[in-house]
């Protein structure tokens with residue numbers, strides 16, 4: 001039912017309450033599904049995330065099996081026809097996630113400092129190409145300038161446990177129009193809440209079109225912070 005940019009596939013198997021999801025990744029994808037498994041197991045005590053049923057690997061790849069959560073993904077055609085409800089659910093759902101997951105208890109780090117440690121070697125290896133950057137970031141121009149911007153980490157607004165990939169497709173929405181759970185938590189970790197908000201708002205552009213970013217932030221309950229949004233989008237673009 002889903003194919004990601006790295007060749008990973010997600011299959012839905014079974015029906016109704018017995019529904020399960022198999023998330024498979026090829027051997028050379030660079031994705032470590034066991035990192036997601038430990039995060040899912042940790043987060044499950046505090047919020048609604050998929051329950052891990054099985055985890056396996058062989059020479060053809062690796063995969064995890066999770067129990068199905070209720071709801072449709074926020075980019076399902078059903079919700080694309082009603083972006084107002086979807087965007088509100090993403091915003092309130094992200095707020096709830098940030099409130100439910102306890103920072104003091106969280107063993108995972110997703111801070112800008114830690115993420116920059118993976119960006120710098122990628123840059124040094126010539127694996128970052130400004131031509132690939134989103135048009136919103138094109139004005140930065142060069143890898144050197146981007147690294148300069150990223151070195152100046154904005155002071156933390158509020159530390160939370162971030163989702164790590166808070167884009168619309170990773171939010172599920174129930175028939176009542178509210179968030180029914182989050183999936184895809186392989187990068188979950190402690191960071192400034194704007195690390196998630198920057199990506200959640202950005203993803204409304206490509207999933208629903210222009211004009212939804214402020215609605216999402218309003219539903220979350222925060223006023224726009226263009227500097228942190230730009231910073232964390234740039235960090236996102238230069239990360240793996």
Ligand SMILES: Nc1ncnc2c1ncn2[C@@H]1O[C@H](COP(=O)(O)OP(=O)(O)O)[C@@H](O)[C@H]1O
Nearest residue numbers: 002004010021050066067068069073169183184
């Ligand atoms: N346990 C689950 N319950 C409901 N939907 C799921 C579940 N696991 C995955 N999905 C669906 O499959 C999609 C792909 O899974 P995801 O973990 O996001 O993979 P990827 O890392 O490739 O984006 C999700 O957007 C979601 O719609």
Ligand SMILES: [Mg+2]
Nearest residue numbers: 169170183184
């Ligand atoms: Mg996903």
